[in-house]
Amino acid sequence: MTPSVLKPDPRLDLVLERDIDVPPELVWKAWTTPRHLREWFCPRPWSVTDCEIDLRPGGIFRTVMRSPEGKEFPNVGCYLEVVPVQRLVFTDTLLPGFRPSPKPFFTAVLELEPRGKGTHYRAVAIHGNEDTRKQHEDMGFHDGWGTVVTQMVEYIKASL
């Protein structure tokens, strides 16, 4: 993997790490293809009703999440680093074209490493201060991000 500029800080960041039994190539595909991502990216019974991906630095990453009651929550940001099958970095602090966002919250890093026939999966949420880290934790980071990894693995096994 190319040397990373990322320096996680345990005081500010949240980390989810897991060994999963699907190969990095399929995890990458599930994360970077709108029609695949929609199938697993939100903990059910929430769902993803729309997804737009322009896979390059500054390119859009947009999802719309729908609650079980039918309320929709759009999220828009952009990619920062795209290293195929290895590392994907995106943020909501910048809109597409690197324009400062009205609601900056966090930067997300996904890192994949081959581990036997599977993948060592690592997702890090990088925050600017302890308050946003705590807010993300209270929103259910660990359960939520853990649940969607399980959903992703099931989807990959069934459909990719």
Added chain:
Amino acid sequence: MTPSVLKPDPRLDLVLERDIDVPPELVWKAWTTPRHLREWFCPRPWSVTDCEIDLRPGGIFRTVMRSPEGKEFPNVGCYLEVVPVQRLVFTDTLLPGFRPSPKPFFTAVLELEPRGKGTHYRAVAIHGNEDTRKQHEDMGFHDGWGTVVTQMVEYIKASL
């Protein structure tokens, strides 16, 4: 030049464009080498007392500006796009390692195109809303950014 994701918006962004009679290679060198940048980056009698550059996406871009009265103003951000001798994008909305910043303000884009023996120089300041655009304008964007281009050209001719 590689296709750009940048989409300047006249309502939100500020642009400085100028044809200068020094080649793009030397402009790039002046912008990306701390000991060169210090010599021209601040409108005199202000000065740059420190500069740190890690020229890759997520790498640090830090300067310290000193007022004529001796007060120091640190600025820290990171690079987003580095296309040698063509395009340089940096922002203060993210700290090094893509960490959300406590004081997000703008993203800057420098684009260089060969024009005869010189350079078509284009600098764009991208803001998230009209208030920050206006604030930047009131801080003297046009005079300030214009002055430092003149200083840069003089420095390049004398020293590079």
